[in-house]
Amino acid sequence: MIRRVYLDHNASTQVHPEVVAAMLPYFGERFGNPSSVHGFGRDARDGLDTARETIARFLRTGKDELLFTSGGTESDNLAVKGVAWARGSGHIIASRIEHHAVLHTCQALEAQGFALTYLPVDEFGMVDPDDAARAVRPDTILITVMHANSEVGTIQPVSEIGRIARERGILFHVDAIQTFGKVPIDLDAFGIDLLSFSGHKIYGPKGVAGLYVRKKTKMVALQHGGDHERRRRAGTENVPGIVGFGKAVEIRAREMEAERARLMALRDRLWAGISGEVPEVRLNGHPTSRLPGTLNVSFRHVESESIVLGLDLKGVAVSAGSACTSGNVEPSHVLVAMGVPLDWAMGALRASLGRENSPEDIGYVLQVLPPLVERLRRLSPAAVS
Amino acid sequence: MNYSDRLVDHFRNPRNAGMMRNPDGVGEDEYQGCGDMTRFYLRVMDGRVADARFQSYGCGPTIAASSAGTELAAGRSVEELLTLTEQDVTLAVGGLPPERQHAAQVVVGAIRAAAYDHLRRRDAALAGRATERV
Numbered sequence: 001m002i003r004r005v006y007l008d009h010n011a012s013t014q015v016h017p018e019v020v021a022a023m024l025p026y027f028g029e030r031f032g033n034p035s036s037v038h039g040f041g042r043d044a045r046d047g048l049d050t051a052r053e054t055i056a057r058f059l060r061t062g063k064d065e066l067l068f069t070s071g072g073t074e075s076d077n078l079a080v081k082g083v084a085w086a087r088g089s090g091h092i093i094a095s096r097i098e099h100h101a102v103l104h105t106c107q108a109l110e111a112q113g114f115a116l117t118y119l120p121v122d123e124f125g126m127v128d129p130d131d132a133a134r135a136v137r138p139d140t141i142l143i144t145v146m147h148a149n150s151e152v153g154t155i156q157p158v159s160e161i162g163r164i165a166r167e168r169g170i171l172f173h174v175d176a177i178q179t180f181g182k183v184p185i186d187l188d189a190f191g192i193d194l195l196s197f198s199g200h201k202i203y204g205p206k207g208v209a210g211l212y213v214r215k216k217t218k219m220v221a222l223q224h225g226g227d228h229e230r231r232r233r234a235g236t237e238n239v240p241g242i243v244g245f246g247k248a249v250e251i252r253a254r255e256m257e258a259e260r261a262r263l264m265a266l267r268d269r270l271w272a273g274i275s276g277e278v279p280e281v282r283l284n285g286h287p288t289s290r291l292p293g294t295l296n297v298s299f300r301h302v303e304s305e306s307i308v309l310g311l312d313l314k315g316v317a318v319s320a321g322s323a324c325t326s327g328n329v330e331p332s333h334v335l336v337a338m339g340v341p342l343d344w345a346m347g348a349l350r351a352s353l354g355r356e357n358s359p360e361d362i363g364y365v366l367q368v369l370p371p372l373v374e375r376l377r378r379l380s381p382a383a384v385s
Numbered sequence: 386m387n388y389s390d391r392l393v394d395h396f397r398n399p400r401n402a403g404m405m406r407n408p409d410g411v412g413e414d415e416y417q418g419c420g421d422m423t424r425f426y427l428r429v430m431d432g433r434v435a436d437a438r439f440q441s442y443g444c445g446p447t448i449a450a451s452s453a454g455t456e457l458a459a460g461r462s463v464e465e466l467l468t469l470t471e472q473d474v475t476l477a478v479g480g481l482p483p484e485r486q487h488a489a490q491v492v493v494g495a496i497r498a499a500a501y502d503h504l505r506r507r508d509a510a511l512a513g514r515a516t517e518r519v
Contacts (some may be wrong), residue, residue, distance in 0.1 A: 301442065303421070309388075309396060310446035346420060377404050379448060381413070381424045381440035 002315040005361040009201070009293060009354030010150050010178060011319060015244070016203035022247035023205065026240035034237055035226065044239045051246025058249050059195070059212060061187055068132055068242050069210050069227040071176040074222075075196035076101035079173045082219035083142050083194070084109050084241035091115040092140035095127045095156070095235050096337040097149050102175055103333070106144070115139070124286040125154035125338045126324040133164045140168070146175040147185070151173065151321065151334045152285030152348055153294030154364060155183065162191025171217060177201060177209075178291060182260065193217050199241065203355065204248030208241035253353070263293040263353050266362050270351060273366035276375050284321070284348060293353035296321060298335075298344040301382040307349055310372040316365055323350020343382070389479030390444065395449035400456055408463070410463070410506065412498025416487040421447045422493050425454065425499035427463070434458045439495070446481055446488035453477035454492040466500035469493055506509045 007016070026047055032040030034048045047065075056063045069075045080102060084092060089273070094106045096118045110116045117135040119127050127145055143165045148155045158174055165172035173194040176185055180197035187195065195212040199205055213219060225234030274297060275281055282298040299307065305318035311318055321332050331345040340348070351365070388396075405411075405426035413424035421443030428436035437458040441449040457477055460468055473480050474489040481488055 303443050305444035306396075306448055313393065313397065350414075376448075379399060379440060379470075380442045381422060382442050 003364055004315040004317075005357070005364055006317045007351040007353055007357065007361075007365070008317045008319050010153075010291075010350065010352035012200050012206065012213075013203045013354055014356065015200075015205055015260055016248060016251055018251060019204055019244045019247045023240045025242040026243050034239060035228070049238055050192055051242045051249075052244040054253075055249050058181075058253050058373075059185065059187060061212060062215070064230065064244070065212055065215055067233050069209045069211055069233060070207055070239055071209045072099075072175070072196055072198035072201075073101040075177075075198070075209045077105050078219075078222050079107045079194040079196055079213075080142065080144055081109065081222060082104075082232075083171055083173070083217070084114055086218040087141045089113065090139045091117065091137045093117045093119060093132060093135045093140060093143045095119045095121065095145045097121050097125060097127075097151075097334045098144065098146055099175055099177070102144055102146070111206055118144070120252045121249040121337050123223060123338055124289075125149055125152045125284070125334060126286055126289070126364075127156050127161065129157050129164060132161045133356070136164070136168055136170065138173065140170050142171045142173060144173040144175070146177075147179040148176075148183070148291045148294075149285075150178045151332055152338070153178070153291035153352075154286040155179070155289045155291065159186075159190045160211060165193075166191040178294075181249060182292060184256075187212065187214075195221075197250055199245040202248050202252050205241045205244045208238050208245045213359055226231040259355060260292045263357075265352075266353055266357060266359065267293055267295050269359070270353075270362050270365065271297070273295035273362070274369065277366065277370040282344060284335060284338065291352075293357075295351045295353075297349055297351075298340065299349065300344055302347045302373055302376045303349050303381045304349050306376050307347075307369075307372060310376065311365075311369065312337045312365070314368045314372070316368065318349055318351045321345065321350055346362060386451075386482060386485075388482075391477075391479030392446060392449045392481070395478055396445045396454040396508055399439075399448060399452040401436070401438045402440070402452065404440055405436070407449075408438075408499075410499045410501075410503025412495055412500070412502045414491045414494025414498055416443075416447075416491045418487060419443070421487060421491050421497040423447060423454075424450045425451075425458070425495045427458070427466075427499045427503055427505055429463060432464075433460060433462050437499075443491070444485065444488070446485040447491060449478050450474050450488040450492040451480070451495070454496055459497055463503050466496050469496055474500050474510070 030043040034045040079181040181202035193214040198209040280300040335345040393507040399438040408426040410427035411430040433501040471489040
């Protein structure tokens, strides 16, 4: 049997067995519609309420400031469009390295007549809060900056950007899909008005996410129907998913701190091994202010997809820094914004670690990766022979 | 993405990989869409390919298709190389997903470029000999 090592936790995670167990009754005897007044409905409503309470406690906020959505993309869309459409016009500030769920939403709003400023990042993928301050205009309605970037893991100075927003009376949205449950989030200290967070990145199910909306934030709904989620998100709630999400958060609350230290140690060991064994390699992302389990490295003269395939054949799952669709490789917009030269950006690889990874896994990767890169480089006309 | 066993085998164990010194023909092709690049080297004896080697920078399918391309080229006449098609290369790796068709394209381009290079060299050599005779 080939050893299998999953190092793609920023893409998705395996649902925690306790989460599965918590969800099962809600497919069975607790199947009711939480809006129904009868006992079946009340059972479902209880599950929903408990999950909301758990998450509210974890974020140290009120239950009525949380709403559930179908995923991170919906949360981002609802936050950004919901605020923009409530105002009707104005100026929005976003970073250049936002997830496409935010970036493409901003571009769509731009096409509708909203003004946009995209903040640059430095070589480590970090936004300069001074740039955010300088970008503010009298008509600025929203600043949206992700907490940590999914590709390179750089953690942004959100508390400083939040302070700038608050001082100027501008709403601040943070896409925390990669940090929620992994690093601490303080809504008040960070000055956050809207926060997107998701379930399947933290060992919860897919198809469920959350949006924190600070009280009195003016926002319109994107979908209309019943009075669910305080009229901000019509549609029968995904009760099993939300129950699982709540359970996942409960587990994160107790495991987060220890897991964070453990993953950082494994991640740094992986980088030490790679940089010690393989020449012409660089780390993409901030050396210290980074997601605990994220390691993005570039190998020169090798295309990342060939490394992904080579590792896959060895049972190791990582993701390529540049995505090839229909024969068109788009170098990652994040690496481009960081000024990573094209020949390095094309060889970028992301390893994202999680709770089931062991030191043995890292040892195995360090056994198979260096010879693979060496072999691919020998094939490459770009490498000096 | 699911690749054929044959493709995976060529990727894992590339045939005829590496550069060739003093080739009788060399050519390369790059797929503009993604920067994948393959270079072919030919050793020609009596008008036929005695040895073909490749170097490749690209995704797994491009590397595999290059490897398969050297096997397709071996033993053929140089003129025949000009008639190789993307379909020949695709078949040689047991099929390519539509979004990886560029692998066959770049390999056919590089083989043709190497063949043309050889024919140019041959013509130049013949012309040189003709000039000497005059």
